[in-house]
Amino acid sequence: MSALVCVARIGAAHGVRGAVKLWTFTEDPFAVKRYGPLLSKDGKRQFEVATAREARDHLVATFKGVTTRDEAERLNGIELYVARDKLPATDADEYYHTDLIGLAAVTTDGDALGRVLAIHNFGAGDIIEIAPPKGTTMLLPFTNAVVPEVDIAGGRVVIALPQEVEGEDENNDPSASRPRESGDP
Incomplete structure (x- = not known):
């Protein structure tokens, strides 16, 4: 079975x-x-x-075999997964997080940085988290400028370490931003 991808989370009972x-x-x-x-x-x-x-920012759903509020309440917080191979193919420059997790991270000179630990989005764009063999993790913008190459088949991402991570360059080109994770897992 292929890797599992989280596609939903069950919330509170409704009705x-x-x-x-x-x-x-x-x-x-x-x-x-x-x-x-x-x-x-x-x-x-x-x-x-x-x-x-x-509904407003979610679905209201029923599951086969769940017919009472008590049964529904016991499901609160469960994350729901599907096998990666059931998901549609991604477009160029789109990736499922699960395809990136664990890839080797190397600099543009080929020096090892560590492994991709996670992809986050706190509302201001995607962030790639790199775990080095020792020390603290690095959080970097997941943009074409910082991550110029993603080679899933080769098992690596290339990182162009920025000179300054905080703040933005006045000439920042929004088109240089890498697209978010493929939207329809």
Whole structure:
């Protein structure tokens, strides 16, 4: 089985008939219905979306076999995963986080920096977290200027270490920004 990718998180119960709030991490929120059974992180539990409707910033969904509020409340906080190979292919310069995690990070001169630990987005753009063999992790902007090459087949990302990480250059070109993770896992 391929790596699992988190596509949604179950929230609080909604109503008395087993519905829950469902936060999806897909470009199309309803894509979670097309993947078939969704798995818990450990892969031991399966969940199949029976119904889903749009709410303000989430879906209101029911799962097959969940019919009461008590059953729905016990699901709160469970993250839902799908096998990576069930997801659509990405466009050029788009990546699933799971494809980047663990890749070797090297400088433009080929010197080892460590491994990709995570990709974060705190609202101001994507950030790549590099874990060196020793010391503290590095958080760098995930832009074409800082990460000029992503070679998934070769198992590495090339990092052009910036002279200054904080602040922005006045001539910063917004088109140099790398696209976010592929939107429809």
